[in-house]
Amino acid sequence: MTDSAIKDVVREKYAEAARRVSSSGSCCGGGGAVLDGCDPITSNLYAEHEKGELPDAAVLASLGCGNPTALAELKLGETVLDLGSGGGIDVLLSARRVGPTGKAYGLDMTDEMLALARANQEKAGATNVEFLKGEIEAIPLPDNSVDVIISNCVINLSGDKDKVLREAFRVLKPGGRFAVSDVVTRGDIPAEIRRDMLAWVGCIAGALDENDFRAKLCEAGFEEIGIEPTRVYKVEDAREFLVGQGLDVDALAKQVDGKFMSAFVRATKPPRHGNKCCG
Secondary structure, eight states, rough: OOEEEEHHHHHHHHHHHHHHHHHHEEEEETTTOGGGGOOOTTTTTTTTHHHHHHHHHHHTTTTOOOHHHHHSSOOOEEEEEEOTTSSSSHHHHHHHHHHHSSSSEEESSSSSHHHHHHOOOOOHHHHSEEHHHHHHTBSSSSOEEEEEEEEEGGGGGHHHHHHHHHHHHEEEEEEEEEEEEEEOOOOOHHHHHHHHHHHTOSSSSSEHHHHHHHHHHHHTTOOEEEEEEEOOOEEGHHHHHHTTTOOHHHHHHHTTTTTTTEEEEEEEOOOOOOTTTTT
């Protein structure tokens, strides 16, 4: 599948999710779609006090695999950028953490999600927030302009992850932090099984192996790279979905259990005179 075809599929899936939340106030439409926030990948990621601070539509439209704002160690006055911000939940949480002297940007390519996010911003009364239309492979911000980049299960949707990471490096200030939640894999997985499992977790372009992710971050110029698993997936978690796809769940379990996971991925852009880790 080409990069443009991947973008078209992702855009339509997320537009559909935004329309569903806007029209029905529910994340769970018919058909058991992956992008409905109601499966083991996207459920129970935020604390009750976090959800209580936000408009219901922001919570319902959360389609991530982690809670990067809880792990990114945001500070007052920082500028944060959320890649693939969707309904805006992580942007609004970030805005509270960086305070009125900070700024939280959300970047999304889907008009429906941007409209939903801006409506949620208005309901939340967030004045230090700005939602931008664009693609994560071409971030519409200047060089060295943000302190922290977060993202929630979006980089795995890109067909050109090297370009995403180069862009992230470009817009971060020297010493800036890359702190994203994403789906990664661990170990050898047969191609056909990988394809079936990735259909479940919603990774249209495919999740990276954790070692490949480290290598790509390093090649982009990042240092202090770490990948911390936050939720390991088992085939049993997706039995209903996989059986519906005509797959033998018990046979799959022997080959993939423990090899697909959500992880918190950390890295740092070195100071202006720092050395690249891949020298």
